[in-house]
Amino acid sequence: MPLSIFGFRALWSPYFFLSIVLIVVLYFLLTKKWRHLFEGTEPVTGREIKYFLTAMILLYILKGSPLDLLGHILFSVHMTQMALLLLAVAPFLIVGIPHFIWKTVLSVKIIDKIVRLFTKPVISLMVFTVMFSLNHYPMVLDYIKMNVFLHAIFTIVLFISALFLWWPILNTLEDHPQLHGLKKIGYVILSAILITPACSLIIFVDVPVYETYSSGEAWMQAMALCVPAGTLAGLSISGPELFTNMPTLYDQQLGGIIMKVIQELIYIIVIGKIFIKWYREEQMNADEITQRDLLERQSLKVHG
Numbered sequence: 001m002p003l004s005i006f007g008f009r010a011l012w013s014p015y016f017f018l019s020i021v022l023i024v025v026l027y028f029l030l031t032k033k034w035r036h037l038f039e040g041t042e043p044v045t046g047r048e049i050k051y052f053l054t055a056m057i058l059l060y061i062l063k064g065s066p067l068d069l070l071g072h073i074l075f076s077v078h079m080t081q082m083a084l085l086l087l088a089v090a091p092f093l094i095v096g097i098p099h100f101i102w103k104t105v106l107s108v109k110i111i112d113k114i115v116r117l118f119t120k121p122v123i124s125l126m127v128f129t130v131m132f133s134l135n136h137y138p139m140v141l142d143y144i145k146m147n148v149f150l151h152a153i154f155t156i157v158l159f160i161s162a163l164f165l166w167w168p169i170l171n172t173l174e175d176h177p178q179l180h181g182l183k184k185i186g187y188v189i190l191s192a193i194l195i196t197p198a199c200s201l202i203i204f205v206d207v208p209v210y211e212t213y214s215s216g217e218a219w220m221q222a223m224a225l226c227v228p229a230g231t232l233a234g235l236s237i238s239g240p241e242l243f244t245n246m247p248t249l250y251d252q253q254l255g256g257i258i259m260k261v262i263q264e265l266i267y268i269i270v271i272g273k274i275f276i277k278w279y280r281e282e283q284m285n286a287d288e289i290t291q292r293d294l295l296e297r298q299s300l301k302v303h304g
Contacts, residue, residue, distance in 0.1 A: 001242045003066055005235060010227040013064035020060045027052060031098055041100040052096025055089050062089070069226050072145075073240045075213045075248075079202075079255035083262035086132070090162035094170045102173060119167040121179065121187055128165040129194040131158045136198050138209040145212045145222040165191065169270070181278040185271050192267050199263075202256030208248040213240060 003011060031044035061067055062081045071078040106112045118124060134140050135158055144150040168179045168187065179187055202209075211218035216239040224232060244251070 001237070003069055003243070005237075006069060006227050007231045010069055010231065011066045013068065013226075016064040017060060020056050020064065024053070024056055030101060035100075038100045038104060042098070044098050048096050048098055050096075051092045055092035055096055058084060058089050058092070072212075072219075072223055072226055073243050074246070074255075075210060075252050076246075076255040076258055079259040080262070082135070083259045083266075085159065086162040086165075087263055087266045090159060091166040091170055094163060094166055099173065102171075106173070106176075115164075115167070116176070118161075118164045119171075119177070121168050124161075124164040124168060125187070125191055125194060128161045128191070131161040132195055133198040136202065138211075142211045142218060142222075145225065146218065148225050151225055169274075181274075181281070184274045184278075188267050188271055188274070192263060195263065196260070199256045199260040203253050203260070205252070206249070208252055210252065213252065214248045215239075 008014075031049075035041050035043070062085050067077065067081065071081045106115060118127060135144075135154065144154045168177065169184050171178060208214040212222040213219065219239050220232070220237075240248075246254075
C-alpha cells in the first residue's frame with residue numbers, strides 16, 4: 001500500500017514544520033537583529049549558520065517528513081533516524097549555536113551545574129550508552145512507542161544525552177572543560193565500543209523482538225503516534241507487512257547494521273578531523289620551539 005493513505009498531516013507534519021521555521025526565525029533574530037542585547041557578542045559566522053540550518057533541515061527530514069512515518073513501519077528506517085538524530089543533528093546544533101547564546105543559557109546556575117556534571121567524559125559516555133541501550137531494549141521501545149507522551153519525553157532525553165556526549169569534543173567555551181588531542185580520539189573510540197553490544201544484539205538475534213514492528217495490534221497502537229486517530233480509524237490495515245516485502249527479522253537485523261555503519265562512518269570522519277587538527281597544532285608548537293631555540297642561539301652568539 002502507498003503511504004499516501006495516511007494523509008498529508010501524517011506524511012508532512014505541518015505543525016512540526018512550522019515549529020522548525022519559528023526556531024530558524026528566532027535564531028536569526030537572536031544572532032542578527034537582537035545581538036546587541038547580549039554582552040560581548042561577536043557576529044555569527046557563516047560556518048555557524050551553515051551548521052545550524054543543516055541541523056534544522058535534517059531534523060525536519062528525520063522527524064517531520066514521510067521518513068518519520070516510514071520509521072514506524074520499518075525498524076531499519078527507525079534506526080537510520082536515530083543514528084542521524086544522535087550522531088549528526090546533535091553535533092551540528094552544538095557547533096551552529098554561537099558562543100554568546102551558549103553563554104547566556106549557561107549563565108543560569110542550575111543549567112550550568114547540570115551541564116558541567118553530565119558533560120564530564122566518563123559520565124557523558126555512561127549516560128548516553130545507558131539511554132541508547134534502554135531505547136532499543138525490546139520491552140522499553142515497545143512500551144514508549146505506544147504512548148505519545150512517553151515517546152516524546154524519552155526521545156528528548158535521549159537527544160539531550162547525545163548533546164552531553166558531543167559537548168566535551170565540540171564546545172569551545174573558555175570556562176568549560178574540554179578534551180584535547182589524543183584524548184578526544186580515545187573518547188570517540190570508547191563511545192563506539194560502548195554502544196556496540198546494543199547493536200550486536202539487534203544484528204545477531206534470530207527472532208523478531210519488537211512487537212511494535214511485528215504484532216498487528218501493537219503496531220497499530222504505535223502508528224497512533226504519527227497518524228491522526230480519525231484517519232487511522234478509517235483505514236483497513238493490519239500490520240507493516242502491507243507496506244513492505246522485507247521479512248520482519250531481516251528488517252530488524254538491517255536496522256542494527258545501519259546504526260553501526262552510520263556510527264562508524266561518522267566517528268571515522270570525526271577522528272580524522274581531530275587527528276589532523278592535533279597534528280597541525282603539534283607541528284606549529286614544534287616550529288615555535290625550533291624558532292625560539294634558533295633565536296636564543298643567535299642571541300648567545302651575539303653576546304658571546
